[in-house]
Amino acid sequence: MLPAYNNLGNITTSSNLSKLINRWFLLFLLLFYQHSPGQGPEALLSKYSEALAYYESENPSDYTDSMSMVLFKELLHSGAELLEDKIKLDIFEKCGNLALIKGDLKNAVVYYRNGLEIQNSDSVNDTLFFASNLFLGEAYYLKSQADSSIFYLEEAEKLIQQKSSLTEASRLYNSLGVIYFESGNYVQSVTYFTKAKNLIIGNRSFDELEPYFQYALFSFLSNIGSSLIQLNRLDSALAIYHELERYGFNRDQVYTQMTGIFLDKSLPDSALNYLEKITSEEFKESPSFQNQRAEIFLQRHELARAKDVLQSYLSRTRVERTGSSNFRLGRSYNLLGKIAFEEGDYESAVKYFHQAMINIDGYFDSPDIFKNPMDYSLGFATFSLIESLVDKAKSFVKLYESKQDPKFFQAGRETFQTAFDMAFFVSNYYDNDEARIFLGDFVLETYQYAIETVLERYELDRDIEYLTQALEWAERSKATGLNIGIRERKLKKISGISTEKLQLERDLHFSISRIQQAILLESNVDQVALLQDSLTDKRLELSRLHNEFNNSPDYVMGKLNYLPLDIPFLQKELLDRKTIILSFFETESNFILFLLDKENIDLQVIEKSDILNHEIQNLRKNIIGYKLGQKYNSGAEGMTLFNHLFGKAYSRFEDYPNILIIPHGNLIDLPFEVLESKNGQFLLYDHAITYQYSLQLIGKIDLKSIEKAKNIGFAPFFDHSWSDEQVQLSSLPYSGEEITYLKGTGFVGEEAGKDVFLDILPEAEYLQLSTHAIPDPQNPDLAFIALFPGNIESRLYTNEVVNMDLSHTSLVLLSACETNFGALSRSEGALSISRAFMLAGCQNIISSLWKAEDKATAYITEAFYRHVEKGNSFSVSLRKAKMELLADPAMAQYHHPVFWANLVLVGNLNKTKLFIPIYLYLFLGLVPLAGYWIYHSRQRRRQQKI
Template sequence: MHTRWFLLVLIFLFQNPKAKEQPDIEGKYRDALTFFLSAEPTDLTDSLSIFLFSEIVSADDAENIDTKILVDSYEKLGSLSLIKGNLNDAVSYYRSGLEFQNEAKIPDSLFFGSNLFIGETYYLLGKADSSIYFLEEAEKLISLKNSKEEASRLFNSLGVIYFESGNYSQSINYFTKSKNLIIPDGAYQELEPYYKYALFSFLNNIGTSLYQLGKTDSALHIYSQLQDFGINENEVYSQLAKVYLKKAMPDSSLFYLQKIGLPEFVNSHSYQNQLAEIYLSQGLLDKAKSGLTKFLEETESPDPKITDFKLGKTYQILGKIAFEQNDFQNAANYYHQSIIQTDGFFAEEDIFKNPVDYSVGFATFSLVESLVGKAESFIKLYDSGKNNAHWQAGIATYQTAFDIAAHIGSFYDNDEARIFLGDFVLDAYQDAVETLITHSDSHDKLSLLTQALSWVESSKSTSLNMGMRENKLKKISGIPAALLQKERDLQFSISKIQQSILVENRQNELKLLQSQLTDRRLELSRLHNEFNDFPEYLSQKSINQSIDLKHIQESVLDKNTLLLSFFELDDRFLLFTMDQNEIKMTEIADKSQLASLVQEYQKGIIGYSAGEKYVSGGAGYKLYQMILGPIAEKMEQYDHLMVIPHGILVDLPLDSFEKSASEFLIADHAISYQYSVKLLESFEYQSFGDYLKAGFAPFYNNVWKDENINLPRLPYSREEINSLLGESFVREEATKQEFLNSVSEADIIQLSTHALPDPEDPNQAFIVFYPGDMESRLFTHEIYNLDMAESSLIFLSACETNFGSLSKSEGILGISRAFSFAGCPNIISTLWKAEDKATAYITSRFYAHVEEGLTFGEALRNAKLDLLNDQKMAQFHHPVFWAHLVLVGSVPATTYFDYLPVYLWIFALILLGFGFLFFKSRFAVKDVSK
């Protein structure tokens, strides 16, 4: 009571002019700041500062008050409301202050705090779009602030936002940047207490991001460090419990979770959800369910309209439990509630409805997971009751999950984050396709097969498709040339730093380079956010592009092309075939046997010994019978096979499969490959003489050797580039810079050189130019930044250019994919180490056939057949010498003349013949001597 009375007396003194003359505005402002900045703030000091700041902003003559004082007063009122948990009041105050932002003569830096704090407030309200907008506005002003502490707070907040939206790779960059700004060098024990707590927070955030990325060992390493800090041990135990649960070690997870003793921690959403997930993984369904339902009863919000995305996980776990108990109706209900809580804007209680506003939100992965769970529950309900409404709802909910994932992915600003998202969603695509296939007999089979193929191809190479699409949009969406040049400069800078890191051994220099790399990546991220300020670019890139299979059939595939699309399920493969008229599907049932044959085939190639004779009837023959045997009759109608592989089939050269004991598939078909139907387009072939051509042979008579690599001579490489009949760059002329100069000019480029893949880090794979040192290596991360949209073909006659790490959704992540990302429509690359002489032979014959007018696919096939039919090259007839070359490319463009029936050609020739005779008799020169 004493404190309350004292406060009222003070208020009275400020309000009553008879007690005391009203102080001027500046005096009030100084007093308000004094209370606000109190060394030991209390409810009293906060109340006094609120009272004084409120009087300032509500003064009758507010228009005469210094705008800087008004803006700061609104900001302080917002912060005090935030401290007291009045989030909506905080937003209102911050917005009032930001209304002055466009007034002249007010420094922009004054609005940094309001943008930062309102962004953080919107995060607490679960409004992702607004939070991201204001935090990015604050980021634009950070260069005007000379405060590492404020910058660190901003970057940490952005890290949280990127984390919550599922862009975990970028969140690590922001957390790292935030840490580097304020944490001094030196051992942890030497830090001041404030910096110890700050370092704990940053490392905890980074560890959580690594955990989400599935890098559990790296996360464990960080949490082991944090255990030694002796700070917030309960948080560390919770994180360790999460990691061990993800590693499928529920007993270890429970051990760490039960070490937590604080009641406020035990009674939190996080703890109860973790405990339920552990019980669920142990099969203790009733125990998991009872704990969560009791927790919900005790923490139920008094206002059912208020959503909390943290509760979304609770309802999702209840959905999983109900599904495991075959209680599919309740499972669907729980998942629906999870969607409402997680989305934040979707409030439809009708279980048959789904979100339609695909805005960027928090807990993206959790939202997609709940949608998929709801879809699976609907399908189970259909199976038990045959209610068609359940079937339609299940299919529609799957599609909503895929649409939301695609929309969110379009706003991610790096390939790694998109690949991770694509791999995550692939499991849902597999479930959805499995659902369609297993129900195809009870529904319109053609419709279901078409939908299945559409989902199959939508699941493949989503990141590559988005990246290529954005590269095209940047050129036509009104983004200024200066910003595009800035992007190229930053990408070049990032590449240079990455190269420097590879050769730097000094720890201090490495730390500096890593810090610079983080800075450049964040600067590039901010630039990409600026691109989103251009409406046409933003609207076009966020359009969800569905696959129009009818268009592919009618406008891309020609009558001589059969498309083969493979799709890996848990226990088997599906093979879809599509031509201009129909879509069909066959199943490759025994996946384990198929995997064994693939391994046997690859072992036979990799384990090849010089002089070893090819033995027919082995793995190559068995693979043909198992994979292609069921469609052999169908394939006979086509000259060209366009193959879209998946899973364990991604790096298999089908042309080396044996139709019979003595006949390879290449004898009947030209075969090319593509990453997804989404990337298919027809390609117009020019006359070979019209192409601008450039060939590079840096190791024709040059060698390079250092402590890391040995690059021998490639004596036949000069023969390869000479067969191109274009500009040739040999030895010291074949530099990286000459290649970069040629990229924007040449239609066809031949690289006859060395390449080294890096399955651990595909971005560090490289192609080598003269002389062979670090500066002459073209890394994959540099290739991604090239512009090859105007090129026609790049022939990578180098070892393992189509080899790298395997992504479930993207396929092989290597050099070949990088050239596709750069826009090159046709790439010939290698699956394994190439033999110089045989590859030179095929290359020479390839260009000869292109010069004759054949398509790239036909030319490559004929070049390989030339080798197989040339007895002088008999020692190179083993598939190891020719099957390594594969074409990833476009479908040959259909011409009108392809469709003319044979009799029309004959009729046309007859008319031409009669026309010639008529012309000769009518206009022949007469002999006047007779």
């Protein structure tokens, strides 16, 4: 991590530790410290001054460093008791810096820790301990001790609030950015690198800066570029590195980053073009350079050349191939494993991937290839470690296929599970939804491979264990961010986090939303820049608050408690004999359909094809592309797609009146109600359909009678319209009628403003929003529901919705356009407005897949509430309401599916005596045991590391 403004390229490519130390920055930082010698003996003060003179030499050398270290040691050994505490602290800090410069991490840590022991002294201002905490955190980073590094950097972050030094704060935020980067939280790393840049660079261009700050700008932008590469925003990263190439600093490093971008794009010839621009012979001996050379040959299928590059390099470094840990060589062994895998030498591949894990992990050192890391504490290079685990698992599977030894198949299953467990653990440590979604998408491909692997074994052995594991993995891969977000909300309530901190969290979310709205309104470039800076500050403040939440043992225990998906429990306790679950899972080659009822699990594999994709697209087109007066063509795509997706499986569930569907992949926004079991016979006619994101979220709740509940409706555009340059919000004359069907408190027109909504929301047990909604697939946070009058200030954005507390709300009916539409995540599904309401705690949401028609929606709404009042479940009530519409000759012009198939229910199963969802039931039972053990074992590990 050192130097402060050294970038990630240097961090990850240099094998010479001294290259990591930007020595002149350490000297520059000294200018921010004021020394008061105190009243010690004159000789000691003279020696201290002499040591400082050597340390702060204008032309530092090994000689000046050695002389200053000798003098500092003499002061500590022979006169420490006569020195003021602030001087002792300064000496320990400088000795630590000198040790760090020489690569002596062990002694650097000792010196910094000795200095921090003075912290209990009343004679030293707390802010003077900032640097020691910062440098100690960086030293632990270089020792690959993640927990300790994070701890001391967070201590420094607490102290920076009391200091006014922009340079020190900038260094700290850059260091924290590196920590987030190395732990895989690339979204947050961009925020911290941006903050570090803003503090000392501001909006100044490169040409306006002094040389020192030019280098700092270069490093910040390079770090941001590295994060963008990991987020797969390759073109944005490439634009940054083209700009950095112009700066003239560290061009070799720029070229290696550009090489990596083209490797990520699978363009090995372009990658080679930039790699060959590197001129430094020392740089060419770095692990990064050699790995990139090898990867270029690997992508060009020149396996022998790739292997020769790596083996030659490893032999030159004289590193033992087993039993040694060197983080920067982990990639080398991983590439050797990939080469062996391509060659069909799976036994060697397993060994190479295992050795890669040893080098990457830092703590795991077992030579036994059947062992995997079991310490899931947050570490550096998380993604690299998960990648090696996955590759090792795949190699075990191939080894089983070639040797037919069951132990290899079992080893592959266990290694896949380790990778999934590790991803789950890390995702729980992330403090934002975007990072969790990114990790979920990253791991999804592995889930696909693993699931197809165990299902192939199931087809051979018919062992229900394999089928059950495939189903569990499929559901674990879905909606991870949503599941964790819902769990976190519950944990915050029961784990002792103060109401003041929870309110502060809500306030920060609200501030972030307000700033984003202001950015949308602002046209002045300079003002936008200031608002962006303010937005970064608020996000950092929110990140610090989330770190404080992690000081609650109960909260940490709950987050780390891995809950296996108990499918037998779900069948026995949650499913009744009238309900079946149809869960889809999309792999590279198939759709897998799991059928789960109270007693059995069944399977159907649906081969993906261009024909199937065409059928799905045509069905959507024929519905959404409706033109006035057009008749729906029944018996066409709806019937063809039904046969393609279900085929003979329909006989398995045609007698179930209630179906819960968990779509996946290309089926995410498919209205299954319009599929036809025979010509003109929609599924709607025979089945009440509920949708859900994952089995992890399924539970049962005892719903409060709608007649006794507090029902609240909003219709801001009943007799009002709004338009600006971005949106046009027409009047919705039937919306006022819609909310009267709820038989509660209604707010119409100018009564239905945002302030009124936020004030009354805590009372809502049934909530209806009959209004406009605008999705934003490019930026889901900026999707919104419009309240009166419709301007930016009155819009309810999804990032505000997420922070509301709707755990008391039985149902939200979003009678608004496209509330179940949004950007698609491969693992998470649609990042829609309705998903935001589920994150806020509501377990049952009716929303729209496409633009809704006012009159038809009002008709369905009235019928829906009427059937709910009679005691029907939400799914049955929605089905009956749609059936009434289709049977009503007076509404014949609205019988086309475009008018009714858009409304879908995402929610739980029918009413039961079990009042809590499955994940919470298991959580409450297991926390006292598993959570207690995990928390205290982590504390023991931390103490051992420290």
